Amino acid sequence: MGKFVITKRTNGEFQFNLKAGNGQTILTSEGYTTKAACSGGIESVKKNASDDGRYDRLESKSGKPYFNLKASNGQIIGASEMYESVSARENGIESVKKNAADAAVDDQTS
Incomplete structure (x- = not known):
């Protein structure tokens, strides 16, 4: 099963990656100024x-x-x-x- 991984960029922005069950990143977000906006992006995906x-x-x-x-x-x-x-x-x-709809969220920023 896939999961969304929230991380913080060096510039302080939040971003998420959607990872497939095998751990491979299949989608990457833009940078968000707040964690709430990042979570909103996940919901939109x-x-x-x-x-x-x-x-x-x-x-x-x-x-390519x-x-x-x-x-x-x-x-x-x-x-x-x-x-x-x-x-x-x-x-x-x-x-x-296949992975986005029921993917768990792994917040690595806290």
Whole structure:
């Protein structure tokens, strides 16, 4: 089962990573100024992850596929790693869909 891990960046901002059951990071958030805003981002991922239309399938300048997960207002709530192939990116999206809804939260900032 997946989990959200909340950490603090060196600049003091909070961020979360969604990790799959195998421990691999499958989605990373932006930086948040408060832990409450970070928790809100996690709730937004849980709410939006199952909707395939919320995923922007993109390609980096170096040709690597990746994706962003967007909220209903169009704001990016999480970004993936760079993948080696389009099929690997699709597997990453499926992993977010499968893991996000009932993922536990591991707050490593307290």
